[in-house]
Amino acid sequence: xxxxxxxxxxxxxxxxxxxxxxxxxxxxxxxxxxxxxxxxxxxxxxxxxxxxxxxxxxxxxxxxxxxxxxxxxxxxxxxxxxxxxxxxxxxxxxxxxxxxxxxxxxxxxxxxxxxxxxxxxxxxxxxxxxxxxxx
Amino acid sequence: xxxxxxxxxxxxxxxxxxxxxxxxxxxxxxxxxxxxxxxxxxxxxxxxxxxxxxxxxxxxxxxxxxxxxxxxxxxxxxxxxxxxxxxxxxxxxxxxxxxxxxxxxxxxxxxxxxxxxxxxxxxxxxxxxxxxxxxxxxxxxxxxxxxxxxxxxxxxx
Numbered sequence: 001x002x003x004x005x006x007x008x009x010x011x012x013x014x015x016x017x018x019x020x021x022x023x024x025x026x027x028x029x030x031x032x033x034x035x036x037x038x039x040x041x042x043x044x045x046x047x048x049x050x051x052x053x054x055x056x057x058x059x060x061x062x063x064x065x066x067x068x069x070x071x072x073x074x075x076x077x078x079x080x081x082x083x084x085x086x087x088x089x090x091x092x093x094x095x096x097x098x099x100x101x102x103x104x105x106x107x108x109x110x111x112x113x114x115x116x117x118x119x120x121x122x123x124x125x126x127x128x129x130x131x132x133x134x135x
Numbered sequence: 136x137x138x139x140x141x142x143x144x145x146x147x148x149x150x151x152x153x154x155x156x157x158x159x160x161x162x163x164x165x166x167x168x169x170x171x172x173x174x175x176x177x178x179x180x181x182x183x184x185x186x187x188x189x190x191x192x193x194x195x196x197x198x199x200x201x202x203x204x205x206x207x208x209x210x211x212x213x214x215x216x217x218x219x220x221x222x223x224x225x226x227x228x229x230x231x232x233x234x235x236x237x238x239x240x241x242x243x244x245x246x247x248x249x250x251x252x253x254x255x256x257x258x259x260x261x262x263x264x265x266x267x268x269x270x271x272x273x274x275x276x277x278x279x280x281x282x283x284x285x286x287x288x289x290x291x292x
Binding site: 008009010011012013014034035036037038039044045046047049050052053057075076077078079080081082085 | 165166167168169170171191192193194195196197202203204205206208209210212213228230231232233234235236237238
């Protein structure tokens with residue numbers, strides 16, 4: 001069952017795909033390529049942040065649908081911790097909605113390569129939840 | 136190396152001061168900077184401003200045309216990173232330790248986004264940075280950034 005809209009243009013441009021599911025949240029994969037590279041041989045922090053963002057949005061969409069809500073979200077802020085250099089491998093990310101309220105949501109997203117217990121980056125995001133305007 | 140990209144340390148001649156416009160010709164034309172087509176706008180003693188043009192394939196929400204939040208992160212990452220080298224007057228290998236972005240308002244569909252990175256303090260190991268993004272008028276920011284970079288010495292690889 002697909003309960004999330006197709007990945008947005010930005011995610012498609014970086015060749016991100018939904019490859020799995022973890023604790024009810026989609027796992028997003030992003031292949032290494034020149035377009036996501038920063039210093040030679042390593043992922044750009046912005047590209048890692050992009051993967052975290054898509055994973056966070058996917059997780060929150062899933063959580064809202066699970067509640068039967070069709071609310072829209074608006075990102076307020078994000079903090080990204082970069083823990084390890086991302087190398088020439090597939091990178092994965094998954095979001096966890098740590099709190100879903102009526103007006104805001106807290107989301108954590110983790111990105112890793114070969115070992116999920118060794119994250120290359122973590123993102124901490126706040127979203128505003130807004131009822132979809134009718135018509 | 137799977138992908139060719141000039142070594143940033145080698146493009147600034149020894150003894151010459153750091154030139155952000157020259158360096159962005161590398162950072163903004165290859166890799167992720169090239170994908171986003173980051174352009175050099177200007178710099179001062181401790182700041183660098185870069186810009187990215189709105190593009191359909193950078194959009195996170197097709198209904199509104201709002202850019203992916205990570206596009207702003209990439210812009211602020213590069214601008215703040217270069218502000219450290221500009222303040223130092225030379226390139227030194229470093230990686231982003233953390234970066235926080237507050238989104239004050241969306242960047243309107245079709246609008247060019249400018250990112251100004253400022254290095255407000257430097258230690259031997261850490262560069263402390265802040266910055267903001269705007270659409271052409273720095274008095275109307277759309278996002279604020281703050282972060283730290285850590286010097287990695289010779290441990291580049």
